[in-house]
Amino acid sequence: MAYDAEDTRRRIFAAATAEFAEYGLAGARVGRIATAARANKQAIYLYYGSKEQLFAAVLRAKLEEVRVSISFDPDAVAESVGQLFDWYQEHPELIRLLLWEALEASGEPDESERERRAGFRAKAHHLVAGGVARHLPEDARVRAAQDLLFTFMGLIAWNFAVPKMCRMMLDEETDRAALARRRATVVDVARRLAAPQDTR
Template sequence: MTYDAEATRQRIFTAATAEFAAHGLAGARIDRIATAAQANKQAIYLYFGGKEKLFGAVVRAKLDEICHAVTLDPSTLPESVGLLYDWYHENPELLRLLLWEGLEVGDGPVEGERERKDSYRDHVDGLMAAGMSDARTAQDWLFTILGLVAWNFAVPQLRRLLLDEDDAERAIARRRAVVVDLARVLAERAQAAMR
């Protein structure tokens, strides 16, 4: 039987995603990742260079997934926001990773910061190419849209308490409709401002 380095790397990555989403950077343990990945700890250090770099790689990869899955364009905003909402619902680990990162790093630099900033700049540039007047407007708009969607999954207990809905899936569907409707209003406003 031959050693498959790429398969090992993928198992480590999958195990690390689950471990970091559950425990954050500080609480995650390399030995648990290695056990779940059926790999040795040395492979983790060899392929990823340590826990902090592995965490950064996991966050960047999950962000890349969503960036390739959804494009925010003012002309198709309601549909895009619906897709973004669905993606967060089906992939809760990204939001957990970002929340852990925020708790542990605060406003300090993050692993892979330059690449992540460049990715967000690409989205801002795309919004400007679609007709937004300036970078600040596009940045604020993007940040607001991301918050509008993500908050629904960041605080499930608040969703349950505030919405007075016993069925979580029905509450999520109801919130999706509201968020998409708000996106429609924002898109109409953005379109009017671009004329």
């Protein structure tokens, strides 16, 4: 059977995603990734260069996946937040990857950060163009939309960053019950935060 480079890359990527989500960058082992991917370590270094570059590629791809899956609709912000909540519930590995990045990555901006910053900037401008924060002076609208986006991300992400605390604090028996409550609350809060302000 002929060697399928693309299939090997996919297997490496899937194995690396699981490994990094579980162990972070420092704790991940290229040997374990290679074993799980049924590939050799040389293929990993050939395709990705280093463990750090592989981690960056995995994180970039997961962020791109959520970006193309969910867009913030200025006319239905709360519904968009609900969809994003659902996406994170189906893909808990992204929160873990972001937490590991926060714990382990250097503070120096890199190319990935510049790309992500541009993506967030575009989302904020999209919301402003759709009328979000129109009660504010023009020069304050983008900043308000950025703050709103970050607030939404915090409302969503914390549920998946600390699921045990979520379950205990809400006094629910299961994660599923706690997350169902949290989703309803997060969507309601998003609706209130995004509602047009009465300036009279």
